[in-house]
Amino acid sequence: MSVYVISSCFLENLNSKIYLTEVLLKFPEQNSLRVGxxxxKFIIDLYGKIAEDRPEIASWLCIMSYEPSAFxxxxxxxxxxxxxxxxxxxxxxxVAGSKQMIVHTIQDFNGYNIMENNKIEYSGETIRILEKDDAVGEFKIDRKTTIIKNSTVATGGSIIEGIKK
Known part of the structure; x- marks a missing residue:
């Protein structure tokens, strides 16, 4: 299971459809992604305040509330x-394991100990920060089709030809 904390600054600055479809809507899918x-429920309350003025966030919260929970x-x-x-x-x-947070921009956390490679040191722990565009790339699924001849190796969506019995 991969747990990501989604900061309020990401939701407040959701200004493009791609961040909704390629980041937020990945969590309610049937997969191992969870929002920490x-x-x-302070974080849920903060999300709810943002959702009052943002119907797309309200819809996302509604979808996230279905069982099994993606929270x-x-x-x-x-x-x-x-x-x-x-x-x-x-x-x-x-979070046990990888500590990952999705934010609008790391600049929103200027007052904290920002390290190289978009990481923040907080209370002795290193947190990986994913800015909005990095988050899109993180969840992007490569859906290309590969044709393999004379082989028995297959990857997702591949076509295999010429298998000899």
Whole structure:
């Protein structure tokens, strides 16, 4: 399972159809992708506030609510964090395995310890930051068809000819 935390800055700046179709709508599909949220549902509340003015976000939240859920509850926040970016970073650092966050731009996190290769060090953990266009590439599925002759090797959608028995 791959868990990604989607920051509010990504949703607030969703200004092109490609980010909806090639990023957000990948999560409710039947696959191992999950959106990491907190157990207290602060992140869901933040998404809900954005959805009040953005019908496409409201639709995405509705689709995400169907079972099986594409949300993965990671940790509790409690009352210790109030700053929005801190909430997303805290949840992301608590993910077991790869710590990955989708953002509008890494510049939105200028006040944090930004490292090389779009990574942020937060509370002793390294978080991989995917800016909006990087996220599109992350979920892009190569759907080309390959024709292979005289072989028994197949890849997704391939055609195999000339198999000798």
């Amino acid at each position: 949220i907190d157990k207290d 993965e509850e990671i940790t509790t926040i409690g009352d210790s964090l109030s700053e929005e970016k801190e909430i997303f970073l805290y949840v992301c650092k608590s």
